[in-house]
Amino acid sequence: xxxxxxxxxxxxxxxxxxxxxxxxGLAVPAQMSLADAVEMGLVAAPGSAGSAGLAGLPVAPxxxxxxxxxxYYGSHxxxxxxxxxxxxxxxTAFIGPSGCGKSTLLRAINRMHEVIPGARSLGSIIxxxxxxxxxxxxxxxxxxxxxxxxxxPNPFPAMSIKDNVLAGLxxxxxxxxxxxxxxxxxxxxxxxxxxxxxxxxxxxxxxxxSGGQQQRLCIARAVAVQxxxxxxxxxxxxxxPISTLAIEELMRDLAQDYTVVVVTHNMxxxxxxxxxxxxxxxxxxxxxxxxxxxxxTGDLFSAPKVAATRxxxxxxxx
Amino acid sequence: xxxxxxxxxAGGTASDKIDPAAxxxxxxxxxxxxxxxxxxxxxxxxxxxxxxxxxxSVIWASVERGSARLDVALFTNSMRGVVGQGGGLLHALMGTxxxxxxxxxxxxxLGLSAAIYLTExxxxxxxxxxxxxxxxxxVSIPSIVAGLAAYALFSLLFGxxxxxxxxxxxxxxxxxxxxxxxSSEEVLRLVPADLREAGLALGAPRWRVxxxxxxxxxxxxxxxxxxxxxxxxxxxxAPLLLVAGFTDAMxxxxxxxxxxxxxxxxxxxxxxxxxxxxxxxxxxxxxALVLMAVVVVLQLxxxxxxxxxxxxxxxx
Numbered sequence: 086x087x088x089x090x091x092x093x094x095x096x097x098x099x100x101x102x103x104x105x106x107x108x109x110g111l112a113v114p115a116q117m118s119l120a121d122a123v124e125m126g127l128v129a130a131p132g133s134a135g136s137a138g139l140a141g142l143p144v145a146p147x148x149x150x151x152x153x154x155x156x157y158y159g160s161h162x163x164x165x166x167x168x169x170x171x172x173x174x175x176x177t178a179f180i181g182p183s184g185c186g187k188s189t190l191l192r193a194i195n196r197m198h199e200v201i202p203g204a205r206s207l208g209s210i211i212x213x214x215x216x217x218x219x220x221x222x223x224x225x226x227x228x229x230x231x232x233x234x235x236x237x238p239n240p241f242p243a244m245s246i247k248d249n250v251l252a253g254l255x256x257x258x259x260x261x262x263x264x265x266x267x268x269x270x271x272x273x274x275x276x277x278x279x280x281x282x283x284x285x286x287x288x289x290x291x292x293x294x295s296g297g298q299q300q301r302l303c304i305a306r307a308v309a310v311q312x313x314x315x316x317x318x319x320x321x322x323x324x325x326p327i328s329t330l331a332i333e334e335l336m337r338d339l340a341q342d343y344t345v346v347v348v349t350h351n352m353x354x355x356x357x358x359x360x361x362x363x364x365x366x367x368x369x370x371x372x373x374x375x376x377x378x379x380x381x382t383g384d385l386f387s388a389p390k391v392a393a394t395r396x397x398x399x400x401x402x403x
Numbered sequence: 404x405x406x407x408x409x410x411x412x413a414g415g416t417a418s419d420k421i422d423p424a425a426x427x428x429x430x431x432x433x434x435x436x437x438x439x440x441x442x443x444x445x446x447x448x449x450x451x452x453x454x455x456x457x458x459x460s461v462i463w464a465s466v467e468r469g470s471a472r473l474d475v476a477l478f479t480n481s482m483r484g485v486v487g488q489g490g491g492l493l494h495a496l497m498g499t500x501x502x503x504x505x506x507x508x509x510x511x512x513l514g515l516s517a518a519i520y521l522t523e524x525x526x527x528x529x530x531x532x533x534x535x536x537x538x539x540x541x542v543s544i545p546s547i548v549a550g551l552a553a554y555a556l557f558s559l560l561f562g563x564x565x566x567x568x569x570x571x572x573x574x575x576x577x578x579x580x581x582x583x584x585x586s587s588e589e590v591l592r593l594v595p596a597d598l599r600e601a602g603l604a605l606g607a608p609r610w611r612v613x614x615x616x617x618x619x620x621x622x623x624x625x626x627x628x629x630x631x632x633x634x635x636x637x638x639x640x641a642p643l644l645l646v647a648g649f650t651d652a653m654x655x656x657x658x659x660x661x662x663x664x665x666x667x668x669x670x671x672x673x674x675x676x677x678x679x680x681x682x683x684x685x686x687x688x689x690x691a692l693v694l695m696a697v698v699v700v701l702q703l704x705x706x707x708x709x710x711x712x713x714x715x716x717x718x719x
Contacts, residue, residue, distance in 0.1 A: 195604060197600065197603065197604055200600065200603060202526060225606055225607065225608050226606065227606075228603060228604055228605065228606040228607075229605070229606025230606075232604065232605070232606075233600075233601075233604035235597060235600065235601065235604075237597060239595070239597035239598055239600075239601045241598060241601070241602075241616055241619075241620065242598075242620060243616075243619040243620045243622065243716065244619075245716075252602075252605060252615075252616075253605040253606065253607070255615055256602055256605055256607035256611050256612060256615040256616065257606070257607050257611060258611065290716055303601070306601075306605070307604075307605070310605055310606060
C-alpha cells in the first residue's frame with residue numbers, strides 16, 4: 086500500500102483525499118463548499134501526504150478493524166469470517182455480486198444487522214479501540230457513533246426538512262430550539278450540499294423534495310448526530326445520474342471528517358470515489374459471502390491479485 | 404364459439420396486413436354478449452338501489468317526523484317533570500358525550516397499546532397470535548353480552564345492581580377496543596420499515612423511534628380509526644340499557660347514578676309513552692335525527708381528518 090491515492094480516474098479528488106492524518110480533515114469547517122474543501126485539501130496535502138498513508142495504519146481517527154466477523158440469519162451463515170481494515174477519514178467501497186454479504190457486513194458495523202429477528206454477528210469490529218460488537222457494548226450507543234444512509238431515501242414524512250435534520254436529537258427526546266438548532270441545521274445542510282436548495286423552505290415536509298435531495302437530507306440527518314463513521318448502503322441506486330454525481334461529490338467531501346463506507350453495485354462509482362475497495366463474493370447461491378480481496382482502489386482495479394476479482398471488475402462474472 | 408371467430412380481410416393469409424376496419428368490426432360484441440352485459444348491469448343497479456332505499460327512507464322519516472321537535476327546548480331541557488308536550492334531550496345528549504368520551508379515554512390508549520405491541524414487538528410470537536385471535540373474537544361479541552359483563556363487573560365491585568355512566572363506558576369500551584386495535588394495527592403496518600430503520604440507525608432506542616417516528620407518521624390514520632371507533636359505539640343501546648340505565652334528569656357524574664344517553668332516550672320515548680303519544684313519538688324521532696347527525700359528522704370527520712392533518716403539516 087502506498088501513501089498516495091492511485092492516479093488515473095480520480096485526479097479531481099486526489100487532492101482532497103483523506104489519506105493524510107485526520108487533523109487536516111478535522112480542521113475543515115463544515116460550511117465549506119466542495120471547491121473550497123478540495124483547495125484546502127490541496128494546500129494541506131504537501132505537508133502531510135508524504136509522511137503518512139494507508140501503510141501506516143491506523144493513521145486517522147475513525148479507523149475500523151474488522152476481525153473474523155461472521156453474520157448469521159438464524160442458522161444461515163450469510164457472511165463468513167471477514168477480516169478487513171477500513172481506514173479512517175477515507176472512503177471504502179464494498180463491491181461484489183448480489184448475495185455476497187456486503188450489505189450484511191455493512192449493517193453489522195453499526196449493529197443494524199441484529200435488528201432483524203434471529204440475526205446475529207460474531208467477531209470483533211474495533212472503532213478507535215472500542216469493540217462495537219463486544220457483548221457489553223450498547224447497540225444504541227454504537228449507532229449514534231456509526232450513522233447510516235439507506236438505499237432508498239427515507240426522510241421522515243411527518244417532519245419538516247428542519248426537523249429531519251434534527252431528527253437524531255428529537256428522537257432521543259431533546260427539543261432543539263433557537264439559534265443553536267438553526268446553526269446546526271444550516272451546518273449539516275451545507276455539509277450535505279443541500280442548504281442553498283432548501284434554505285427558503287425548511288418548514289416544508291421532508292418528503293416534498295426530489296429523490297436526490299431527499300438522499301442528501303438523509304445524509305444531513307446522519308451527520309447531525311456527529312458520528313465518526315457514515316455507512317452508505319447503495320445510496321445512489323435509486324437516483325438519476327445528476328443526483329448520483331452530487332452524492333458522489335458529497336461522499337468525497339464527507340471523507341474529510343468521517344470514515345465513509347459505501348456499498349455499491351456500480352463499479353465505476355467505486356473506482357471514482359473510494360480510496361480502498363473490498364471485493365466480496367460467494368461460491369454459489371446459498372453459500373456464505375466472503376471477502377475475496379481488498380486494497381487501494383487504484384491497485385485493485387488496475388492489478389487485482391485474485392482472478393475472481395478481475396473477472397468481476399471486467400464484467401465476466403457469471 | 405363460432406360467433407366470436409375473428410373476421411379476416413377476404414383473400415388474406417395470416418401474414419398479410421390486417422385491415423384495421425375489419426378487425427374493429429369483428430371485435431364488436433355480438434347480440435348475446437351485449438344482452439348478458441345489459442342484464443347484469445341492470446341487476447347490479449337494482450341491488451345498489453335496494454341497498455340505498457333503507458338509508459334514504461330512514462333519513463327521510465327522521466327528518467320528516469323529528470324536525471317538528473327540532474327546537475331550542477330540545478337542546479336546553481331535560482325530561483324532568485315532563486309528562487306531555489315539551490321537554491328535551493339535553494340530559495341524554497350530555498350523557499352520550501360523557502359516556503362516549505369516557506369510553507374513548509379507556510379504549511383508545513388500550514387499543515393503541517395493543518396495536519403497538521402487535522406491530523412493533525409481538526411479531527409472530529405466541530402472545531401476539533393469541534392477542535390477534537382474542538381481538539377477532541371480541542369484534543364479533545354481541546353488545547348485550549358486553550353489557551352483561553360490565554353489569555357483572557360493577558355489581559361485584561360496587562354492590563349488586565350498580566348502574567352508572569362509567570359502567571356503560573366499560574361495556575362500550577369492550578366493543579370499541581377491538582375496533583381500535585384492528586384499525587391501528589393496519590395503519591401502523593403501513594408505516595414503512597425504512598423509517599423505523601432510519602430512526603434506529605440514528606442511535607435511538609426502539610420505544611423512542613415508535614414515539615417520535617412511527618406514531619407521528621401514522622397519526623392521520625390513527626385518528627381516523629379512533630373516530631370510526633367512536634362512531635361505532637355512539638349508537639349502542641343494549642349495553643347502556645343494562646348498565647347505564649335511564650333517568651329523566653341531568654346527571655353529570657359518570658361515577659354515580661343512572662345516566663341517560665341518546666339511544667336509550669329514543670328507546671324509552673318510544674316504549675313508554677304517556678297519554679300524549681304524539682309528543683313522545685316526536686321526541687323519539689328528534690332524538691334519532693340528532694343521533695344520526697352526530698354519526699354522519701363523525702364519519703365525515705374521520706374521512707377528512709387524515710387529509711387535513713397532512714395539509715397542516717405541509718403548510719406549517
